[in-house]
């Protein structure tokens with residue numbers, strides 16, 4: 492029996508087979524969780540529907556987190572399928588491309604700053620708020636994805652690093668707020684993985700090579716590595732863990 496048997500999980504952020512959310516879905520399915528999915532727009536709908544079918548799920552809901560009405564509608568619709576659920580995976584981030592090229596100030600505008608923070612950080616709290624009535628009182632777990640650029644100035648990560656710092660603070664405030672209801676909130680800070688979102692970051696291939704040569708494990712991580720830790724963190728095996736940022740990065744973050 493898998494260690495997520497009897498758990499229900501809503502997974503956001505599948506954009507392709509390479510998405511980190513795909514690795515998380517795979518691990519959670521293997522460990523016995525029942526899954527539901529969201530897709531950002533019509534272009535991704537069929538892809539997410541076929542991923543869902545692979546995991547025996549027919550709960551596939553639209554959700555663009557920039558739209559309050561879609562957030563409300565998503566959890567209304569989920570509540571019609573499930574009277575409650577246990578796991579919420581937030582694997583969503585976005586910054587306008589010009590904001591993640593060149594130097595930080597080159598692409599900095601009020602609008603780019605607001606968009607990056609809205610989609611990549613605010614959306615976690617907004618979803619937690621909307622999910623709360625369905626997750627409360629049942630040992631729920633919320634998990635998001637961060638990156639080392641939240642705490643170090645990394646070449647090209649720019650406003651996304653500032654938004655990830657906000658996201659990590661968000662994890663701590665949400666953990667504090669929702670803990671009394673039994674809901675845990677954590678983040679995985681993943682090492683670089685070649686996904687669609689990563690392809691937008693200037694010099695990403697160089698970053699992968701650098702990690703391969705220098706990380707303690709002398710390799711990059713895979714979506715399977717991240718998926719396995721996500722499954723553990725959202726299971727009752729991690730019942731005592733909340734408000735934490737867990738590194739799944741082949742040890743890269745320990746380097747000075």
Ligand code: 0WD
Pocket residue numbers: 504505506507509510511512530531535554555556557581582583584585610636637638639680681682683684685686687688689
């Ligand atoms: O190296 C990496 N790939 C790392 C990613 C290292 C550390 C952290 N992360 C984070 C990302 O910042 C993100 O928070 O992991 C999370 C998942 O990212 P991913 O798996 O690398 O990227 P991808 O497969 O592109 O999925 C992210 C998806 C979007 O895909 P695209 O590429 O189409 O923007 O986030 C979704 C979207 O499907 N997304 C949204 N979903 C709902 N509403 C929105 C939105 N407004 N915007 C983006």
